[in-house]
Amino acid sequence: MSVILANDGIAKSGIEILEKEGFNVITTKVAQEQLAHFINENKVEGLLVRSATQADKSLIDACPGLKVIGRGGVGMDNIDVAYAISKGIKVINTPAASSASVAELVFAHLFSGVRFLHDSNRNMPLDGDSKFKQLKKSYAGGSELRGKTLGIIGFGRIGQATARIGLALGMKVIYADHNVEDCTLGVPFFDGQSLSFSLYASPMEEVLQESDFITVHVPAQKDYVLGKKEFDMMKSGAGVVNASRGGVVDEDALLEALGNEKLSFAGLDVFESEPRPEIKVLMHPKISLTPHIGASTNEAQDRIGVELANQIIHLFP
Numbered sequence: 001m002s003v004i005l006a007n008d009g010i011a012k013s014g015i016e017i018l019e020k021e022g023f024n025v026i027t028t029k030v031a032q033e034q035l036a037h038f039i040n041e042n043k044v045e046g047l048l049v050r051s052a053t054q055a056d057k058s059l060i061d062a063c064p065g066l067k068v069i070g071r072g073g074v075g076m077d078n079i080d081v082a083y084a085i086s087k088g089i090k091v092i093n094t095p096a097a098s099s100a101s102v103a104e105l106v107f108a109h110l111f112s113g114v115r116f117l118h119d120s121n122r123n124m125p126l127d128g129d130s131k132f133k134q135l136k137k138s139y140a141g142g143s144e145l146r147g148k149t150l151g152i153i154g155f156g157r158i159g160q161a162t163a164r165i166g167l168a169l170g171m172k173v174i175y176a177d178h179n180v181e182d183c184t185l186g187v188p189f190f191d192g193q194s195l196s197f198s199l200y201a202s203p204m205e206e207v208l209q210e211s212d213f214i215t216v217h218v219p220a221q222k223d224y225v226l227g228k229k230e231f232d233m234m235k236s237g238a239g240v241v242n243a244s245r246g247g248v249v250d251e252d253a254l255l256e257a258l259g260n261e262k263l264s265f266a267g268l269d270v271f272e273s274e275p276r277p278e279i280k281v282l283m284h285p286k287i288s289l290t291p292h293i294g295a296s297t298n299e300a301q302d303r304i305g306v307e308l309a310n311q312i313i314h315l316f317p
Helices: 012-020 032-041 057-062 081-086 098-114 117-127 131-136 157-168 204-210 228-233 251-259 298-313
Strands: 003-006 024-026 044-049 070-071 092-094 149-153 172-176 182-188 194-200 211-215 240-241 264-270 287-289
Touching: 003 149, 012 024, 012 211, 012 298, 024 057, 032 044, 032 057, 044 182, 057 081, 070 211, 070 264, 070 298, 081 092, 098 117, 098 157, 098 172, 098 211, 098 240, 098 264, 098 287, 117 131, 117 211, 131 228, 149 204, 157 172, 157 194, 172 194, 172 287
Parallel strands: 003 024, 003 044, 044 070, 070 092, 149 172, 149 211, 211 240, 240 264, 264 287
Antiparallel strands: 182 194
């Protein structure tokens, strides 16, 4: 019986599939410093992680019995993928399972930003009973998303899922991606109908200059994708959302752009200094905040669990 450790958890649906196929699934959360000992002591052959657990070179070297490392999600920057593969370990992830959930969170931040919900929800409990009229006036100048231009940087699965929602809302969607020159997107509706849209990649500068809102969907990078230079190119009053990886957006430059009103708002699900975001970011009245929950919906976790389970079954004939 092969032992699988889901150190950052796995949906019940995934556990049931694996156990039905004879796997022993352990969901005990093991501290990073104790992980290698636990894996070896329990003869763990498959390690499943999300973003919390690090499967780095030292762990791989310390656990010669590991055969599979799986990431419940898209990005694998917490796994030393190349080194694992060089040691004969299979590395798997679930790139499609959480796309819709992340895309919906992007729009939660966009709706929050254009209608000031993030700030209103801070101030209404404090002053709603005594300063109702003043607050009403403060938050009265919102705008609609329909008819605006959404610029998407990175047009993989999540970028495309985000585009579908934008198109369905009546937005113009443009994107920049070196690897996706053109794309035909189907936008499905509840009754089985679908509309198709043909989109073509634009230069980064054009996306920055023409978009009312920018959302970033790229893997972890060595350098910032959005910094002072990029913010300076954007429309005055534009909004920015980052639900990809911390370090993709220069937070100091972002705060400066918000302060001088070059940008009207930002939505952040990820942070440069995660899991301890900077207080100046957390306290900013123009930033809508979530604690890295892009893939954290019940539906996405079910899909992730099932997809991981099926891949593991395939790898352990």
